[in-house]
Amino acid sequence: MTHPLVVIGAGPTGLAAAAHAHARGLETVVLEGGDAPGAAVRTWGHVRLFSPWAELVDPAAEKLLADAGWQAPTPTDYPTGADWVADYLQPLADALAATDLVTIAYRHRVTGVARSGRDVMVDAGREDHPFVVHVTGPDGPQRLLASAVIDASGTWGTPNPLGTDGYPAIGEADHADRITYGIPDVADPTTAARYAGKHVAVAGTGASAQNTLVGLARLAQSHPGTQISWLVRRAGVGQAFGGGDNDQLVERGALGKRAQQAAESSLVITLTSFRTVAVTDTADGRLRLESLDGQVVDDVDEVVVVTGFRPDLSFLTEVRLDLDPVLQSPRQLAPLIDPNVHSCGTVYPHGATDLEQPEHNFFLAGMKSYGRAPSFLTLTGFEQTRSIVAAIAGDREAAARVELVLPETGVCGGSGDFDDGAVCGIDQSPSEAVPAVQTNGEGCCSPSASSELLTIGTSDTIQRLSPFRS
Incomplete structure (x- = not known):
């Protein structure tokens, strides 16, 4: 050449x-x-x-x-x-x-x-x-x-936004200081302090979202004031947790099982058909997330977006x-x-x-x-x-x-x-690239x-x- x-x-x-x-x-x-x-x-x-x-x-x-x-x-x-x-x-x-x-x-x-x-x-x-x-x-x-x-x-x-239409939700950019895109490392003391005892909303259903749910659920066990709202765009969770024991990617199947246990526990509240269109302030300075169908999640402190x-x-x-x-x-x-x-x-x-x-x-x-x-x-x-x-x-x-x-x-x-x-x-919206690498990371599957x-x-x-x- x-x-x-x-x-x-x-x-x-x-x-x-x-x-x-x-x-x-x-x-x-x-x-x-x-x-x-x-x-x-x-x-x-x-x-x-x-x-x-x-x-x-x-x-x-x-x-x-x-x-x-x-x-x-x-x-x-x-x-x-x-x-x-x-x-x-x-x-x-x-x-x-x-x-x-x-x-x-x-x-x-x-x-x-x-x-x-x-x-x-x-x-x-x-x-x-x-x-x-x-x-x-x-x-x-x-x-x-x-x-x-x-x-x-x-x-x-270039992560997908929280907004359901493929564009950022109204107010998403204005509240960027309380919105994280990706999987937070809650084993890190500084990161843990950000979420411990807070109301955290998690948007997404793929492997990155599941990693996030598992991590936050563990955090909630040691910090009882921690609340987790899981925002799912579909009408039901369905088989979002993957193939379990039938998954030839054994660790992905194991993650799905752990995430399902967390989601079915009292630590996580699941809201289905939740397609975020707006992020606004509440009277006490916390966040309100509004869905296309009129659902609302109030008093949110932090949002983790893992929607692909x-x-x-x-x-x-x-x-x-x-x-x-x-x-x-x-x-x-x-x-x-x-x-x-x-x-x-x-x-x-x-x-x-x-x-x-x-x-x-x-x-x-x-x-x-x-x-x-x-x-x-x-x-x-x-x-x-x-x-x-x-x-x-x-x-x-x-x-x-x-x-x-x-x-x-x-x-x-x-x-x-x-x-x-x-x-x-x-989930119709690609959930990610990370740990399903699945590339594995190249996001994870890696990104x-x-x-x-x-x-x-x-x-x-x-x-x-x-x-x-x-």
Whole structure:
């Protein structure tokens, strides 16, 4: 390639892409908005993943690490997000950065991708021109040329709002100081003090919401004044707790059982068909949450929103995309992952053919490739990047090969009617990415990673990047 491969995001999927590129001898620049690898994973480091170590290490990355003397964790153990970073993502980033082929630039946020000298309207000679990646870093804005781009920036930085219409509820932004998006670490004393003895409303039904319910219920046992209101958009909980003992992701099944116990206890009050449209102040300065159907929850002190994530497409307006209008995922992938149709556990492995966009050599990968759909598996991201990098390297036979078998989820296969509490009960709004990684985090399923993008720490790195500037 005339110019390097650029990977956006240094999370689990982005680093796996760099490992596969290194194995094929491709010069690669990884751009990460955070100040370290796995920036998004670090924010939910207290959460235990659903996948064991055997499913959290990319094969190409494992070989690179083994050659550097890395000791693999016990394959059957289930790490936390912090473990994943410390024992895999950070060592992998260090090993990649030590090579002559891979540059990882932290605190470099991607602000745009285009064809050099061509906006999205221009047809003439598009594929003859390299990509230009616009980046803002410590030294200001830069333009990096790339022969191919893999966007593995994840979705963690763009959580869905509390509001039921896909937009923030009235007053949601005004009360941001009392609204948390994500799973609070109630084992942390400072965080525990924020919620202990308070009335906490939790919105969402997926794995992140279940982790939150379990954590707050434990907190309530030691702080009796703690109240928990669980806001469920559907008419009933249905099978929101997953497949239990039938779930091939054993830890996810166990989480569902713990969450169900918490929800059925006296510690949690469940409000169904609650679709928040407004957040207002009460007379004593607390919060009132109002639902579309007229329900009201009064005297709320804190709100935890775990209603899923969505992709940030704002920096991709000048590349040609073919995305599903519902999920905002690659159009060919959407029918496989749409929660309106079936469980994401029925997704078969897929790669370059399904993920490449009309803009040749531009790919979405990792959690970003799922758009608004939930339940992304880290293994899926590894298989995606293996195939994508093979295609970029010109090895179409390897790109088309399937080298992965995914577990079934153990939950029902269709989502049913949005208002019918008796059917499947999977929340229409993607519940998240984190621990169902399920990527596992990339949110959890991970979020890939970070949706913030990546800095240059040394003058040597700056010199290595400078040739890519135009």
